[in-house]
Amino acid sequence: MPGEPILIVDGHPANLKLVRLLLETEGYDVRVAKEAGEALRVLEEFRPRLILMDLQLTGMDGLALTQHLKTQSAMRDTLILAVTAHATIGDLSKPIDIHALPQRIARLLARGGERMASAAPATRESGPVR
DSSP states (O other), rough: OOTOOOEEOOSSSHHHHHHHHHHHHOOEEEEEEEEHHHHHHHHHHHHHHHHESSSSSSSOOHHHHHHHHHGGGGGTOOOEEEEEESSSSSSSSSSOTTHHHHHHHHHHHHHHHHHHHOOOOEEEEEEEEO
């Protein structure tokens, strides 16, 4: 969905640059952060529908940041997708598949929007970290 706001949190500058370029080319409103503190500063004024979260951040890791964000009511409906070299089902794996990423993001945002409109939080299916 072009125009949708997305935050990419990744400690690797090359990954940030690549994913940002891919998503901006698709029309998304993209912001980036290299570490948890920077992500928290970005989120003071930017409300993404989706956060692509590297789990291997320095300092506060991506899982701890995700848990922190989900305690905030303003972030409750934000989709958070783990991006890691150690992927499981529902995660995005590294290296990033540049051909599949934009379609995967579009499907995720479409599905997330449908669920947010029709399902209670307790009934959401498992998959990406929520």
